[in-house]
Amino acid sequence: MKLIVNGEVHEVAAATLAELLAALDYDGDWLATAVNSDVVHKARRAEFQLSDGDRIEILSPMQGG
């Protein structure tokens, strides 16, 4: 399945958002996720089924003003 993760195309076998995070070495409770511009909360990542072409954003705390 082809996914766009943080703007980059990835070919992955992951079926769920949680599996995708594990496959791409994203780990930590400070991460926030969205699929196709909608927030997917931490508790829902394990059940959230991904589809071909989905756009995933994985964000973390950063300096800001």
Next chain:
Amino acid sequence: MFELFGTSLPSRLLLGTAQYPSPAILADAVKASGTSVVTVSLRREMAGGRAGEKFWSLIRSLGMRILPNTAGCHSVKEAVTTAKMAREVFGTSWIKLEVIGNHDTLQPDVFGLVEAARILCEDGFSVFPYTTDDLVVAERLLEAGCRVLMPWCAPIGSALGPVNMTALRSMRGHFPGVPLIVDAGLGRPSHAATVLELGFDAVLLNTAVARAGDPVGMARAFGKAVDAGREAFLSGMLEPRDVAVPSTPTIGRAVFS
């Protein structure tokens, strides 16, 4: 003390966390400023990277209240989604709402701002809107559910200071019961003192401290300026006048000729 959304804060200075020369200088500047609120953002994390973890760990160690922002968002959808992601990561419903409308000035898109504010207020967020000094927009933001307003005094990072004192004075006069925080455009401690003297409740700034020659010293200076401006406002200042008035009594003056 100073209260925002039911939270008492010891300082009227809110400080951004970007552009510091090092994490250690950021930490020292935050402490020196006396602030208890720092602004943070959300950005794409690198796979396997731990930049977010390191930064978040540093911020948590400072023991400050977190005000996440939606910096860089140019649409309502982007801002609302970012706010929701920030609420999950940072564990707070406070959000500094930015919906940018102009690339050159980073002026807020006030139409999108009002729409995003309404959506987020209805969703339980405590929205701090980064807005212009326009009274009509301010009214709309309050109608949308905002209980704090954050007008700019000049474009972000410009260090110009308050360029339209009339507009700021007017805003203060129109919304006497609303906490007003000047956000963006401050360059010097005297600018902060000026807006506090005007009756604004607080300031939020970043670049003026982070890019100073000595960020820690500048953070301390801004902390003092904010205190001085507030105390001056509460103490009642003289109105300027065009003629001299002697300060030393004329009665009892010696006559030598």
